[in-house]
Amino acid sequence: MPNDFNELFDTHAQWVDSNEAQPNNLQPPKPPVSRHEMRQRRRRKRRRKMMITAIALVVVLVVGGGAFFGAKAAFRHLEHDFQNESTDYTGSGTEDVWFTVDTGEGVGSIAQKLVKADIVKNADTFASTVSANNSILYPGMYRLKKHLPSVAVVKILSDKTKATGFLEVKAGERSTDVIDHAVQLSGIDKAQFDAVVSSGGQGILPPEAGGKFEGWFEPGIYDVKKKGTTASSILKQLVDKRVAKLDGLHVPAGGERENILAMASIAECEVNRSEYYGKVVRVILNRIDHNMPLGMDTTVAYGANVTANKLTDAMLSDASNPYNTRINKGLPPSPISTPGDDAIKAAMNPVQGDWLYFVTTNLQTGETKFVATEDEFSKIRQEYKTQNPNAN
Structure with missing residues (x-):
């Protein structure tokens, strides 16, 4: 026991030699530079008092023949709590600071950057907080403050509505909407994007795209x-990622790749449940085999630069619209949206069936029915009108 007792004091006690020479240039302590620092100093003093009290308690128990080992365990528990508290900031932070989470960046890297920016106090404490809350940290630029508790930072970085400066491209979006959003976020003049698009994406798009970004x-x-981002570099980044993904999915190259993207984009726009993508593609292929026009309102709407629910009779009968698949046979001149992985996979391997028609009969649930004959089509069309009396 004496050895343990001496070890305890060797570890946690500090002795001062009163005869040791003191420096002659002692200065009075500098006043705190802010109220925040004053509060921090008061907290540190309270913690030191707690440590001294804990050590004193151990001494009393040992001298009095108490349960030394129990006291030592209690002390270590107190010390653990003290150390945890000292590895995190408290309060609401100090000055504002911008912080960036990069795409694909891991928690460890983010934690180190936060410590370097003096936003959180300890990288391990921050990482533990992320893990304890099962949080997902989203890429983007965030407005934070220095000296924030880890839990406050995790709450902000796991809320993607707080992120700025990062462009999110979603499946089903049109290229014009993506570019408009890129203009807003980047601050680059839209004329620079328009110039790249007008040039047919030279040096950016593969030949099979036919000069169209859609x-x-x-x-x-x-x-x-x-820093250094341009309209051209943004568009190239988006296209390069697409080409890499298509290669990874083993989508055939050349003209067949463009056709697959076109069919996938129609499926993405026509139905809102991935389970139907393969059936929509099968309808497209069956109609082409039967020398029938595709008759897809979404393609007509794309060519008229409106959404499908804004189509008019005049638009539906406009033969000058090259995307009017009610009149023009075959696939449209290009895809009509940004298809996601599920739609692309469905276009590569569509399910088998003899369907020539389909109708989304319930707009609330997205339920869609597929049939092979005109009589069956009339029935599901009537079902649609019954279930959606206010729809066009």
Whole structure:
């Protein structure tokens, strides 16, 4: 026991030699630079008092023949709590600071950057907080403060509505909407994007795209505020990611790749449940085999630059619209949206069936029915009108 007792004091006690020479240039302590620092100093003093009290308690128990080992365990528990508290900031933070989480960046890297920026106090404490809360940290630029508790930082970084400066490309979006969003986030003049698009994406798009960006943006999140970013570099980043994804999915190259993207984009826009993508593609292929026009309102709407629910009779009968698949046979001149992985896979391996028609009979649930004859089509069309009396 004496050895343990001496070890305890060797570890936790500090002795001062009163005869040791003191420096002659002692200065009075500098006043705190802020109220925040004053509060921090008061907290440190309270913690020191707690440590001294704990040591004193151990001494009393040992001298009095008490349960030394129990006291030592209690002390270690107190010390653990003290150390945990000292590895995290408290309060609401100090000055504002911008912080960036990069796409694909791990928790460890984020934690180190937060410590370097003096936002959190300890990288391990931050990582533990992320793990304890099962949080997902989203890429983006965030407005934070220095000296924040880890839990406050995790709460902000796991809320993607707080992120700025990162472009999110979603499946089903049109390229024009993606570019408009990129303009807003990057601050780059839209005329620069228009110039790249007008040039047919030279040096960016593969030959099979035919100079059109539609369908060639990969869904995901992209940093569009990095230093040196241009309209051309943003568009190239989106296209390069798409080409890499198509290669990874083993989508055939050349003209067949463009056709697959076109069919996938129609499926993405026509139905809102992935389980139907393969059936929509089968309808497209069956109609082409039967020398029938596709008759897809979504393609007509794309060519008229409106959404499908804004179509008019005049638009539906406009033969000058090259995307009017009610009149023009075959696939449209290009994809009509950004298809996601599920739609692309369905276009590569569509299910078997003899369907020539389909109708989304319930707009609330997305339920869609597929049939092979005109009589069956009339029935599901009537079902649609009955279930959706206010629809066009």
